[in-house]
Amino acid sequence: MIPLHLVVLAAGKGTRMKSSLPKVLHPAAGLPLIEHVLRTAEHVTPASVVIVVGHQAETLRAALQSRPDLQFALQEPQLGTGHALLQTESALAGVSGTVVLLSGDVPLLTAATLRRLVDHHAASGAAATVLTAVVDDPAGYGRIERADGRIAAIVEHKDASPGQRAIREINSGIYAFDLAPLFGALRQIGSANAQGEYYLPDLVRIYRDRGLPVETVTLDNPGEILGVNSRKELAQVAQALRAARNDELMASGVTLIDPATAYIGPDVSIGQDTVIHPNVYLEGRTTIGARCEIQCGARLVNSTLADDVFVNSYCVITDSQVERGADVGPFAHLRPQSQIGEDAHVGAFVELKKTRLGRGSKAGHLAYLGDAIIGEKVNVGAGVITVNYDGKTKHQTTIGDDAFIGSDAQLIAPVTIGKGGYVAAGSSITEDVPPGALAIGRGRQANKPGWVEKNKK
Ligand code: UD1
Ligand code: CA
Numbered sequence: 001m002i003p004l005h006l007v008v009l010a011a012g013k014g015t016r017m018k019s020s021l022p023k024v025l026h027p028a029a030g031l032p033l034i035e036h037v038l039r040t041a042e043h044v045t046p047a048s049v050v051i052v053v054g055h056q057a058e059t060l061r062a063a064l065q066s067r068p069d070l071q072f073a074l075q076e077p078q079l080g081t082g083h084a085l086l087q088t089e090s091a092l093a094g095v096s097g098t099v100v101l102l103s104g105d106v107p108l109l110t111a112a113t114l115r116r117l118v119d120h121h122a123a124s125g126a127a128a129t130v131l132t133a134v135v136d137d138p139a140g141y142g143r144i145e146r147a148d149g150r151i152a153a154i155v156e157h158k159d160a161s162p163g164q165r166a167i168r169e170i171n172s173g174i175y176a177f178d179l180a181p182l183f184g185a186l187r188q189i190g191s192a193n194a195q196g197e198y199y200l201p202d203l204v205r206i207y208r209d210r211g212l213p214v215e216t217v218t219l220d221n222p223g224e225i226l227g228v229n230s231r232k233e234l235a236q237v238a239q240a241l242r243a244a245r246n247d248e249l250m251a252s253g254v255t256l257i258d259p260a261t262a263y264i265g266p267d268v269s270i271g272q273d274t275v276i277h278p279n280v281y282l283e284g285r286t287t288i289g290a291r292c293e294i295q296c297g298a299r300l301v302n303s304t305l306a307d308d309v310f311v312n313s314y315c316v317i318t319d320s321q322v323e324r325g326a327d328v329g330p331f332a333h334l335r336p337q338s339q340i341g342e343d344a345h346v347g348a349f350v351e352l353k354k355t356r357l358g359r360g361s362k363a364g365h366l367a368y369l370g371d372a373i374i375g376e377k378v379n380v381g382a383g384v385i386t387v388n389y390d391g392k393t394k395h396q397t398t399i400g401d402d403a404f405i406g407s408d409a410q411l412i413a414p415v416t417i418g419k420g421g422y423v424a425a426g427s428s429i430t431e432d433v434p435p436g437a438l439a440i441g442r443g444r445q446a447n448k449p450g451w452v453e454k455n456k457k
Contacts, residue, residue, distance in 0.1 A: 002122055003097035005179070006046035008037055009084050010104035011054030011075040016230045022056040024104035025063050026234055029241035030265030030283060032063065033228060036107035036241065039266075043111035044100070044118050050091045051104070054078045080197030081173070082189040089183045098122070099177045101200075105228045108240055109174065113224055120217045121176035127212035128203060130154070131174040133222035141170035142201050144216065151216050152208055154201035158194035169218070171201055172225040181212060241266075271307065289324070298329070306342075320352075323359070341376065355386075358401065371413065372397040381407035381425065388413045400435060 014023030024034035031039070038049070053060045054075040064070055073087040085101060092099070098121060102109070113131070121129040130151060132144050142154040143164050154171045155164045189202045207214050219225065228234050245266060246259040253272035256262045263281045270276070271290030281299040282288070289307035294300070297314040304321045311317070312329030319336035322328060325343040332346045335353035340346055344357050347364035355372040363369060363380035370388040373396070374380070384405050386397040395413035399405065403417045406425030417423060418435030427441035 003047045003095065004044055004118065005092060005095060005097060005099050006041050006044075006049045007085060007088050007092075007099055007101050008034065008041075008049065008051045008104050009081065009101065010034060010060060011052045011057075011078050011084055012105075013055045013078070014105070014229070017228075017234075018231075022060050022063075023228065025060065026228070028107060028228075028234055028238035029245065029263075030267070033107045033234075033237075034060075034064070034104040037102050037104055037109070038067070040107075040109055040111050040114060041100070041102060044114055046100070047097070048092070048095070050088045052084045052087055054084075080191065080195070081200035082186055082198035082202060085200055086183065086186045086198075092179065096179050099179055099182060101173075101175045101177065103173050103227060106173065106225055107228070107237055108224045108226055110224055113219060117174065117176055117217050120215060121178075124215045125213065126176075126215035127178045127181055127207050129176040129215040129217060130201075130204065131172040131219060131225070132169050132216050133172055133219040133225055134169050135222045136168070138165075138168050138170045142173075142199075143167040144169040144171060151204060151214050153205040154199075156193065156195070156199060156201065172219065173227070174225065175200075177203075181207070181210075185210075277313075295330070303334070369397075371395065372399065374399045375401035375403065375419070377402050379404045381405055381409065383408040384411070385409075386411050386413055 010024045017023050025032045048071060049069060050071045050073050052073050052075050055078065057074055061072055071091045073091050075084045075087045100118060117129060117131050140157050142156045143160055144151055144167065145153045145155055185203055185206050188206050189198045191198050193199060204214050226237055228237055242263065245264055246256055246262055249264065249270055250256055254270045255275040258278040261278045262276050265283045267284065268282045268286045270288045273290055274288055274292040276294050277296040279297050280294050284302035286300050286303050288305045289309065291307055292305050292309045294311045295313040298311050299316050301318045303317045303319060306322065306324040308325045309322045310327040315329035315332045317334040320334040320338040322340040323342045326340045328340060328346045331348050333351040337354040338352040339356040341357055341359035341361065343360050345362040345364060349366045350363050351368050353370040355369045357363060357374045358376040358378065360376055361374055361378040365382040367380055367384045369386050371394050372386050378399055387410050388394050388397065397411050397413045398416040400417060400419030400421060402420045405423045408425055409423045409427045409429060412428060412430045415429055416432045418433055420436045421433040422438045423429055423433060424438065424440040427439060429439055429441050433439040
């Protein structure tokens with residue numbers, strides 16, 4: 001096996017994005033652009049990965065910090081793609097094999113295409129292999145010039161004659177190179193061209209002059225090399241990435257009522273026969289079991305649903321868990337560290353935070369339950385509030401199994417309602433309620449007969 005080294009170009013300015021965020025860090029379908037490229041590259045198991053950074057180099061390094069396998073090469077100033085690759089010379093010193101060059105802003109390239117490029121390069125023994133595509137509108141791209149069917153040179157659009165501009169085969173900007181002649185040849189590239197840049201594609205002409213073999217692999221689907229230069233292209237690639245992921249999910253047995261509006265991240269898993277309605281967002285490391293139904297407009301982030309869970313419309317669920325058979329919403333908010341037990345019910349306008357609602361318990365309407373441990377088969381009435389914050393610290397509420405919390409009760413924490421305890425509606429509970437006791441904490445009602453008539457003037 002020939003060792004394979006990956007170089008990803010990401011030094012460019014990305015002017016047309018009109019953004020303070022580096023272009024390759026713009027997210028598309030749940031991941032930064034460059035992360036899509038790195039994940040695709042993992043399929044060919046590179047021995048090393050070098051990212052060429054320049055513009056906003058520090059921001060990029062910081063954003064990719066969680067990947068200790070990456071090396072960085074600084075390109076300063078940015079004098080063109082040939083100059084960019086030359087900056088990896090010290091990072092790749094002493095290694096041999098193949099360099100695969102990708103762009104951090106070309107996220108739709110498939111693992112299968114990358115595999116084809118690498119395999120063809122290895123099998124042909126070429127010094128360089130260029131991934132090309134035949135497109136209807138080649139404007140802006142480098143054109144592939146052929147002589148006797150073989151690639152002779154790449155001519156950049158700005159340098160091309162009208163005749164060359166008519167060529168519809170273009171350079172994808174993705175290549176495989178044999179390392180042995182690479183850096184010597186890169187130093188021969190000049191900058192006497194329309195843009196005054198060191199063009200990497202000039203390597204083709206240099207190799208051909210030296211009699212080194214250059215090969216091409218032509219894409220079946222030119223859409224794979226769509227690069228992101230503008231917000232419009234960012235939206236286009238995001239849509240394509242989502243469509244690919246949604247196709248996989250549907251093939252695995254998930255129903256997407258409207259795949260065009262199912263926003264499902266790459267690290268989300270979904271079990272068979274789950275139904276996802278329109279405009280649902282499933283983000284981060286979210287896991288969804290089998291036979292769940294997620295109604296329109298719900299957003300789940302880093303959350304886990306067991307099997308047979310029903311999430312009604314417009315719920316927001318973050319860093320939380322919902323156990324088998326439970327149902328949530330509409331309009332419920334599960335904030336971090338909430339846990340809904342088996343067959344439990346959370347209804348409309350109920351907010352939970354750091355709260356466990358036990359098996360078979362119900363909080364059907366308009367409640368705030370924060371920092372609470374709620375047992376099994378508890379009934380939480382409408383308008384119940386755990387008063388967990390005194391302005392300085394958060395306090396715990398504990399509710400035993402089978403308790404009944406009447407509507408509009410305030411449980412002023414820290415407080416414990418014992419097993420089977422019964423809190424009267426409208427109570428302000430400031431003291432613990434013993435198991436099985438009734439607690440009433442409110443002013444008594446006084447009726448004044450005839451008061452209305454007497455006070456008429
Ligand atoms: C490049 C190719 C062109 C090809 C096209 C495919 C050159 C000269 N031309 O053109 O043949 O058809 O890609 O999309 O290579 N970059 C650096 N440092 C630099 C310049 C660029 O890191 O000094 C990076 C950019 O961030 C980008 C990539 O290289 O990721 C390509 O650069 P770009 O300026 O977009 O090249 P194109 O004009 O698109
Ligand atoms: Ca480009």
